[in-house]
Amino acid sequence: MGINAVFEALSHPVRRKVLALLKSGPKSAGELADHFELSRPTLSVHFAKLKEADLVAVERQGTSLIYHLNTSVLEQALADVLSLREEK
Amino acid sequence: MGINAVFEALSHPVRRKVLALLKSGPKSAGELADHFELSRPTLSVHFAKLKEADLVAVERQGTSLIYHLNTSVLEQALADVLSLREEK
DNA sequence: TTTCTAATTAGTGCTTTCGCTAATTAGAGT
DNA sequence: ACTCTAATTAGCGAAAGCACTAATTAGAAA
16 A cells, blocks of 8 residues: 555545645535535545545544644655656 | 546556656656566556556657656655545 | 468456445634 | 335446557667
8 A cells, every 4th residue: 555545545536636626725615515516425435545645534523524734745746756757 | 537547556566566666757658668577568558547647757859758757646645645625 | 272380359357446325534713 | 124225236238458469660780
């Protein structure tokens, strides 16, 4: 996993937009979903991939799940693109 | 097209390794292929995706095709990751 | 033109991704 | 316990990704 999952996660436009939305601050799943014309379950799967790549962190707040952007992991991916270092 | 193709291209480890190899200078398709345990046709398709994303440029030299890294496009992708700007 | 080498395109099979609807889990409020 | 809302997991079908072998294109050299 690791960097592979990160690039895989970044490969889909919806997931990149989710990250962009989180840049301005943490948001609930529903709040994020309102920015797309996709079903909640579909978005939920996208969230799961971002979480798997550790690009976001989740926190429960009552009945809502709040997603946070994990900036450090994103910046690491960035550094890897810059230097074109490869995993493994 | 555009940024979408770039991130799509970056999503596969083989293609990222190709870019890393090109960092040290232009190389022919065969030269690149020697670094992988994949068939030439398979690699050829990977090259095509990198070309489609404009991450590499190709130049014919006799019977060989020489691939060059297109640094500016790569750095643009990098900038996009940094700022999390989204296309469209 | 024939031949050889370098590389790509065509065609196939398998696996993964992605979207949907339906069903399930989790917490809050009554 | 029941119910409502928020969100995820399960299951399915369509589409795309990836690797292979076989066939094709392009240039160099005889």
